[in-house]
Amino acid sequence: MSQQPAARAAVIKDVARLAGVSHQTVSRVLNDHPSVRDETRERVLRAVQQLNYRPNALARGLAGRRSRVIGVVSFDTILHGPAATLLGIERAARHAGYGISIVALERLDRSGVVEAVNRLAEQSVAGVVIIAPLLTAAAAAGSLPAGVPAVVVESDMAGDLPTISVDQVAGARLAVEHLLELGHETVWHLAGPKDWLEARDRVDGWRASLEAAGRRVPPVLAGDWSPRSGYEAGRELAERGDVTAVFCANDQQALGMLRALHERGVRVPEDVSVVGFDDIPEAAYLSPPLTTVRQDFDEVGRRCLAALLELLGVDRPLGVPRHPRVPPSLVVRASSGPPPAR
Amino acid sequence: MSQQPAARAAVIKDVARLAGVSHQTVSRVLNDHPSVRDETRERVLRAVQQLNYRPNALARGLAGRRSRVIGVVSFDTILHGPAATLLGIERAARHAGYGISIVALERLDRSGVVEAVNRLAEQSVAGVVIIAPLLTAAAAAGSLPAGVPAVVVESDMAGDLPTISVDQVAGARLAVEHLLELGHETVWHLAGPKDWLEARDRVDGWRASLEAAGRRVPPVLAGDWSPRSGYEAGRELAERGDVTAVFCANDQQALGMLRALHERGVRVPEDVSVVGFDDIPEAAYLSPPLTTVRQDFDEVGRRCLAALLELLGVDRPLGVPRHPRVPPSLVVRASSGPPPAR
DNA sequence: GCCCCGATTGTTATCGGTCACATTCATGGG
DNA sequence: CCCATGAATGTGACCGATAACAATCGGGGC
Incomplete structure (x- = not known):
């Protein structure tokens, strides 16, 4: 009548009983309260182990706010x-x-x-x-x-x-400056969706870097992060003869762009350089492996x-x-x- | 002394007081207990709305187990x-x-x-x-x-x-049968890591399909899901002249393989067919777009x-x-x- | 017209902890 | 040698809900 098959998990009272202290003392031990004698603390910890006791997070949260x-x-x-x-x-x-x-x-x-x-x-x-x-x-x-x-x-x-x-702006600057240092006249940009902050910041960083270097700022190409939008932008760029470098707002768009350029016989990087953003796991294995900006x-x-x-x-x-x-x-x-x- | 600036969120008692019922009745309304008069229920719901009351999940969990x-x-x-x-x-x-x-x-x-x-x-x-x-x-x-x-x-x-x-086995079968129907003699397989169940099942499905069709079963190539492993396997396959179809255990490996084949001048699908698994968002925009198995x-x-x-x-x-x-x-x-x- | 029953509602215990306060005991200053 | 003091511990209230049980009310059966 008093003994149960002990089916349910131990609670703080069980630990207290086994350790021969009050439930409050157990609570103190669990929360490293300073004023508990070492000997008592150890007794409690032993009981905790023995019962495989784990405090109930719900109760804790409720009581402790x-x-x-x-x-x-x-x-x-x-x-x-x-x-x-x-x-x-x-x-x-x-x-x-x-x-x-x-x-x-x-x-x-x-x-x-x-x-x-x-x-x-x-x-x-x-x-x-x-x-x-x-x-x-x-x-x-x-x-x-x-x-x-x-x-x-x-x-x-x-x-x-x-x-x-x-720091998306800094990331865009890294990409643009890298391309300018390689000798490109200017850098095109395939942006992400306009309502994404990261996309906006990358556009800003791209534009600022070009302006700081005194370069012409080409029109922004609109993308939506998807490889498809990169593909479409790539076809567009392949039509023009005057593009030598593109900074894509993410790697998936860069991937689509690589595909479009490849399809049109535009060689990367010989004819056009492409830089992405994100360093997705696939980036190192695209054709060709993608230069990109890594975020931590x-x-x-x-x-x-x-x-x-x-x-x-x-x-x-x-x-x-x-x-x-x-x-x-x-x-x-x-x-x-x-x-x-x- | 009795009125507070009402800074904290309303609790069930506040609702009860406002609706002029006991907290238990409020609880009943919240849990759609049948025996509550419609009029009462509405009064409670009105109070709930008015106070913007949301039951505390911790307390609920604690009490209701x-x-x-x-x-x-x-x-x-x-x-x-x-x-x-x-x-x-x-x-x-x-x-x-x-x-x-x-x-x-x-x-x-x-x-x-x-x-x-x-x-x-x-x-x-x-x-x-x-x-x-x-x-x-x-x-x-x-x-x-x-x-x-x-x-x-x-x-x-x-x-x-x-x-x-x-059903990974069925997925592998889809891939293999597709390739066999296209007329391939047999199908190679670039597997995933041996300790992954999905990888093991795809190997099983691949082997079973080939055997069911009475085809030769080539040795399994070992991969680790990464594009790198696909790339390496791709180089290996490019060396041999007798491979016409490869089933890769995931799309990333397929991606790496496409790159390796492309590098070696092996055309896909004219020389070798490649099928992946997963249908990652990039799959449709690889060069060439990847045939793959989609999981829901x-x-x-x-x-x-x-x-x-x-x-x-x-x-x-x-x-x-x-x-x-x-x-x-x-x-x-x-x-x-x-x-x-x- | 009385009693039983089901529908509705209220009261109190309970979940498993923490918090505030009371209690006990040993210690040290005056 | 007494009392203030602080360390160590215990007691009971409380967090905000649900569960169990009690109480109240109106209606149908005999």
Whole structure:
């Protein structure tokens, strides 16, 4: 009548009983409260082990008004960038002892973001990271429910929320300057979708670099990240004779472009140089291997988490720079070379 | 002294007070309990709206011993397959009213999987989905802590846990039969890593199809999913004169192979046909566009969730087949054609 | 007209922790 | 030798919901 088959998991009381202390003392041990005698602490820890006790996160969160879970609002994680960012955040969170809960958005509009954050808030997440690469989403970040600590990734107009992102402008500059140094007169640009912030920043960086060098700025070609749009732009460029260098806003577009150029008999890099952005795993194995700009998504994840923890009043992990702009780097491969001699 | 600036979110008692009922009645309304008068229900719902009340998921989970969160153990979500699977699960979960919590694994060994599931169990998830494409992980699934409902994806030896996966053997058969129908004598195979179940099944399917057709079975080429391994295998094949068709275990390997063949002046599909697996977004824009086998990851997600809900004793969503093997489909593009005339 | 029953609603315990405060005990200053 | 002090520990309230059970009310059967 009093003994049970012990089917369910141990709770704090079981540990207390076994260790011969009160449940509160167990709680103190679990949270490294200073005033617990060493001998007592060890007795408790022994009981914890013996029962294979794991504190219930729900109860902890409910009582302590802080959970060890971080919410992530993500979008289009099939794309390499968002997927890698998500993974970087998960990794950083895990190291800091946090779990992560995700909500993927189908469309990135204001109400979607707000709704997603609400769903996460319902779960009492400690804070949220919003991967908001679109202008619309960035705007939404301003109208979030108060009281939820939030940081935003890949966005630079998120009201007063802390923002972490790769320095897209610098990335574009790396690409353009690389091509100019090779001797190209000017560099064309196949942009990403206009409502993506990263796309906008890369356009800005591209234009600024050309202007700084006093070069002619060709019209911007419009793309949508897809290989198809790169392919179409490639056909267009192949028609003209005056293009020697193209900077594509991402690697998939560059891939489509390589295909179009190849189809038209335009040689890369002999006739036209192509540079991409992202360094997707395939980049090194395209024909020809793609020169591209690499982004350090793990670093983005680390800085996000550091910023969020700071907002939560927890110590920042050591060694993570506070600067919100993560520097990208150029990876030179075979798709870029000097312009054809005339 | 009694009025507060109402800074914090409303809780069930606030709703009860405003609606003039007990908190229990509010709870009944929230959970569609039948015996609540319509008039009362409406009054409560009005109060809910007015206060913008959202029930606290932690408290709910604690009291009701069931949370509306599903845990996902994932691995290598940079790869297209795992990323798409994760997204499919998230989508299905969201539709069923569940949130998802993820733990990404760095290595897919037994203790890693067990630890991950424990971390999720700590959060009292309703159940877990383990994306376990490796043999080691599948084995681990057997030694999970009891009491956590779990289903496994892309694995077929998970003890007695329900398993959902794409029918890899059928996929391989589609690829091989397509090539044989085109007139090829036999089909070579560039496999994935030996410890991946999907890789093993694709090898099995490839071999079985060839044997069923009474064809010679060439030696298996070893790959590791990377474009590099495809590239290396491609160089090797280019050396031999007798290869007319290759079935690559994934699109990235096919990509590397296309590059190697192109470099060696081997024309695709005139000299050699290449078929991939996955239908990554880039596949349609390679040179030439890649014939490949498409997997329906959304369907995988839906079936996973349906199986898990069934385990939880909740109604299966309607219209989701119970069958654990999701059929893949062949996407024919330009990389496959008849063998060269001799 | 009385009693039983089902529909509706309220009261109290409970989930598994943390927090605030009380209690106990040994120590050291006056 | 007494009391203030602080370290170590225990007690009970509480977080915000659901579960179990009690209470109330109106109507049908005898």
